[in-house]
Amino acid sequence: MINKQSPIPIYYQIEEILRSQIEKGELAEEEMIPSERELAYDFNVSRMTIRQAISNLVSEGLLYKEKGKGTFVNIKRFEQPLMDLTSFSEDMLWRGLTPGVKLIDFKEVGISLQKSRHLQVEEGSKGYELSRIRLADEEPIAYEVMTLPAYLFPEIELNNLKSSFYQYVESKGMKIEGASQTIEPSLAREHEAELLNIEVGAPVLLMKRVSYLASGHHFEYVTSVYRGDKYKFVTQMKR
Amino acid sequence: MINKQSPIPIYYQIEEILRSQIEKGELAEEEMIPSERELAYDFNVSRMTIRQAISNLVSEGLLYKEKGKGTFVNIKRFEQPLMDLTSFSEDMLWRGLTPGVKLIDFKEVGISLQKSRHLQVEEGSKGYELSRIRLADEEPIAYEVMTLPAYLFPEIELNNLKSSFYQYVESKGMKIEGASQTIEPSLAREHEAELLNIEVGAPVLLMKRVSYLASGHHFEYVTSVYRGDKYKFVTQMKR
DNA sequence: CCTCTCTACAGGTCTATACCAGTTCACCGA
DNA sequence: TCGGTGAACTGGTATAGACCTGTAGAGAGG
Structure with missing residues (x-):
């Protein structure tokens, strides 16, 4: 009792x-x-x-x-914080699927002009690039490239990226404030089609996200290509 | 006191x-x-x-x-309610464009099985269907079909739909609770391509929305086809 | 000068009690 | 049979007082 x-x-x-x-x-x-x-x-x-x-x-x-x-x-399960910074894993679990991830590549890079703008760093400055395939029930759903500015993650290793990246960020004492993302339609390019096991030219969703800290620093830039036949964005709006 | x-x-x-x-x-x-x-x-x-x-x-x-x-x-919240039920007009104005709308069609219909499920009515029951083209700076951006169940709008006329539909709904004493929408990529079909002035097979965003009242009644089902070359969904996420 | 302790005051938890207002239903009378 | 009345429930509002923990500053002691 x-x-x-x-x-x-x-x-x-x-x-x-x-x-x-x-x-x-x-x-x-x-x-x-x-x-x-x-x-x-x-x-x-x-x-x-x-x-x-x-x-x-x-x-x-x-x-x-x-x-x-x-x-x-209450019956409703609807009032989840839908538009919170939901990770892919949480999203999949909520949909009743088993999330997975397959590492494709991890390397040190010089950040391109376009990405440097989003990350608020100089063009060509040091960064890390992580490429992954997102899986749901073993099936490839999305191809994702995450770019991180090196100055915020001096001692990052591949091992840190195996589990939740956001958790890792917060464990380093950084406070995540939010993110801004755009969603647009596109057609699968050869490289993407191969990785996602779909036809070249098949409809896909192109998502770009910039996440930022409470301090104002932008700490990740992510582009994701989602299979159009397997994935829909769902948003709930209130009032 | x-x-x-x-x-x-x-x-x-x-x-x-x-x-x-x-x-x-x-x-x-x-x-x-x-x-x-x-x-x-x-x-x-x-x-x-x-x-x-x-x-x-x-x-x-x-x-x-x-x-x-x-x-x-508490300090005043500067973060606007980003994912609120933003109308296309507000969205466009926010992007610095002049919103416009062109009426394509307005007719009484029997509601199809698929739509009847979303609107929580019997298949074939009476409804209204409004087709529109959304414009930004005179350029077609989206093709939109809105389906309304007749039982909620006994006296609707085309005139009521010229200005803000949500405002009309609330003027009738109905309280809008929210909406649920899905976004997926697709390819323009001939009919859509023609109306949007794009190539057949061009990438488009397919958005489906169900809006509901505080009473629980679903009052509109909207499918929209957005031009992929002119429109991106932007979402902000907090925390 | 610094540090520790005491104390006043902030919100946090909890009790026991009272009466109000909406809901339901059995019962009684016309 | 129909309709009203009231009892017995529900949660809603409000009181007054008790003791808890956390905060900050004054003052005592080193």
Whole structure:
């Protein structure tokens, strides 16, 4: 049950209990959870404490309340932070696919004029270029080239790039602020068609992204080519 | 001051007072607001009531709290709601172009199976279909077909569709909640190529959107074909 | 001069209680 | 049979007080 002596707030302990009950399915969707007074009695805490736990779960979207009726388990899975800096992996998992990645190349380069503008560095200055194939359920979905300015990553190694790059960036104490990306249609070129296992000239999505830190520094420039037959961008808009 | 007899909750009255003080600039940015105990004394209400008012303003992002220090006015958010339901017109104006629209067709139809699913109506039920060309600086950018379920718009006329459709929807008392859209690459078909003044088989973006009301009703289904050579989707992501 | 400690004050958590307002439904009377 | 009334629920609002932890500054001690 709950531990009143614990430094963990009681309302938070109750939150966790309810959360796990919802996730385990012990409280079915659309089902009413016990009333606030009942929960207060069961947990032997004040009703206000229960209300705080419930109100947090409501703002997370796990529950919703109806005055005079009760508090219910929410069905919706929709209110994900869709347009957050979602990584490909999260995106794929959300779609129910197993994400994968295949390394194609990693090398030191002089940054081209066009890329240097996006990365706010001098043309020809030192950078790293990582080429990857994104997989979903073993099938190639996208071909991605990531360019990083060397001055921000003095000691980068291929090993650091095996897991989440964003996580690596933040582990170095850099605070990611956001990203700006463009999406346009294009036709697969020979090199891309080969890597993605599609026909030359097949429709693809060309995505370009610049990500930046809270400090204002631009830390990655990514161009991705997505297979048009296997991948759609989905965006949710509110209000 | 506040009216304890009013049916308007006290915490809400206090919220409004604080909100207006912030907006008028009586409480400067980064400035500490009076402590909870002080406000409770000033308004002659309980501290918990003050906490409820403040906590609402915190979740709106107007204030932020620091334990042991106090509660402060948040700096104004400069980040516009980028992924909001931006209309094509706003989008174009933002890009510095003059938006225009050319009507192609407006007719009553029986809604097809595929569209009926998105609009949550029976196959073959009555609907309206509006076809338009979107222009930027007189140049065709997109071909758009909007399908509306007739049951939501009993008295619609072509005239209502000349200006902002979303504005029309809201003028009828319907509250727009949001939209969900997908973006994929495709190749221009003959009909589209002709209307957009491009080659058959040229790369285009295919966008499909379903918009819905707060009531849950889906009120429009739009498919748009954007010229790949003239239009890119731009998205900003935060955090 | 620096550092430690004490203290006043900030928000955080929690209790126990009260009454209000919306919902539902059994029951009773016309 | 129909309709109203009220009891018994639901969550919503509000009080007053208790004790917690974190912050910062004043003042004591080295």
